Amino acid sequence: MDDVIIIGGSFAGLAAALQLGRARRKVTVLDTGLPRNRFAGHSHGLLGHDHKPPQDILAAARQQLVRYPTVRLVNARADSVSGAIDHFSVRTGDGESLGARRLILSYGVADQMPDVPGFAESWGTSIVPCPYCDGFEVAGRHWGVLWSSPQSHQSVKLFQHWTDKLTIFADGHDIAPDIQADLAHRNVPVIEGRIVEIAHHEGHITTVNLDTRRNIAVDVLFAHPRNKPSASLHESLGLATVDTPTGIVLKVDERRQTSVPGIYAAGDLATPFLPSVTQASSQGAMAGIFAQQSMLV
Ligand SMILES: Cc1cc2nc3c(=O)[nH]c(=O)nc-3n(C[C@H](O)[C@H](O)[C@H](O)COP(=O)(O)OP(=O)(O)OC[C@H]3O[C@@H](n4cnc5c(N)ncnc54)[C@H](O)[C@@H]3O)c2cc1C
Numbered sequence: 001m002d003d004v005i006i007i008g009g010s011f012a013g014l015a016a017a018l019q020l021g022r023a024r025r026k027v028t029v030l031d032t033g034l035p036r037n038r039f040a041g042h043s044h045g046l047l048g049h050d051h052k053p054p055q056d057i058l059a060a061a062r063q064q065l066v067r068y069p070t071v072r073l074v075n076a077r078a079d080s081v082s083g084a085i086d087h088f089s090v091r092t093g094d095g096e097s098l099g100a101r102r103l104i105l106s107y108g109v110a111d112q113m114p115d116v117p118g119f120a121e122s123w124g125t126s127i128v129p130c131p132y133c134d135g136f137e138v139a140g141r142h143w144g145v146l147w148s149s150p151q152s153h154q155s156v157k158l159f160q161h162w163t164d165k166l167t168i169f170a171d172g173h174d175i176a177p178d179i180q181a182d183l184a185h186r187n188v189p190v191i192e193g194r195i196v197e198i199a200h201h202e203g204h205i206t207t208v209n210l211d212t213r214r215n216i217a218v219d220v221l222f223a224h225p226r227n228k229p230s231a232s233l234h235e236s237l238g239l240a241t242v243d244t245p246t247g248i249v250l251k252v253d254e255r256r257q258t259s260v261p262g263i264y265a266a267g268d269l270a271t272p273f274l275p276s277v278t279q280a281s282s283q284g285a286m287a288g289i290f291a292q293q294s295m296l297v
Contacts, residue, residue: 005100007078008107010035012267014061015284021068023292039124046277085262102291105265109227118198125203127221135162144218255290
């Protein structure tokens with residue numbers, strides 16, 4: 001039996017495994033190799049790893065874990081989970097049955113692409129979610145903002161720090177008159193109509209095409225599609241969740257324990273606000289440490 005099984009071996013899961021390996025705990029990490037930022041050419045903002053391809057950062061982390069003989073990295077999907085603290089069982093897609101005293105869930109979230117031709121193809125290249133991740137490289141260029149909620153108004157104020165060329169795409173949303181007035185005051189045009197296509201060349205946007213027959217050229221489009229957890233294991237475990245503007249995340253306490261004793265969560269799966277590689281790594285490390293400490297006698 002393992003001390004801990006970690007489900008999801010990306011930034012959060014590997015950071016947890018590192019702490020547990022260093023604490024000489026027996027750990028299995030299950031991973032299917034699909035980190036959320038796999039569509040991006042470079043990852044930004046992680047100290048010491050800025051502007052590196054995400055897969056290179058993960059490959060280096062996996063290589064460093066080879067030093068720890070109690071850590072086992074397994075390329076497999078966790079299909080089902082059952083049991084309770086000190087006696088959890090995990091069944092993998094390969095039919096393997098594993099047991100552990102603690103679980104760390106770090107299987108991330110999956111972004112749900114809207115049914116608009118060209119959107120998915122441009123995701124991570126010229127349609128991006130976060131200015132801290134990708135804003136610096138396109139500062140001063142023409143940014144489109146896909147309106148999703150009144151919170152998009154805050155995004156406009158934020159984005160004006162990077163560029164003064166912003167265009168809002170309302171995409172069917174009614175924007176309140178006071179917000180419209182503020183946008184006009186800021187010289188930010190609002191384009192009405194539904195987006196029907198993202199015209200692009202190998203993921204680089206040329207125009208945002210609307211059902212009003214207008215095609216608007218932008219260099220980059222910031223968007224927050226809805227997302228959902230990458231697996232449904234938390235549902236069968238009955239874990240409490242909290243709502244976010246774009247989906248749900250697992251509820252955790254200050255020691256990263258979920259609503260069920262012995263189950264911890266880290267990374268985007270349990271980050272309600274500003275998810276990032278840095279947050280995932282930090283939370284993963286803390287989940288590993290707190291899971292380890294919970295097993296002390
Ligand atoms: C386009 C884009 C660009 C981004 N750029 C940046 C950036 O520049 N800087 C930054 O800090 N953040 C960036 N992010 C955010 C960053 O990708 C996430 O915050 C980070 O990946 C979260 O790490 P995680 O370990 O929580 O989850 P993930 O990295 O999503 O990893 C989850 C892992 O779990 C695995 N998994 C899923 N289900 C199962 C299962 N049932 N069994 C086993 N394994 C499973 C997946 O295959 C995956 O490997 C970007 C996001 C996007 C979408």
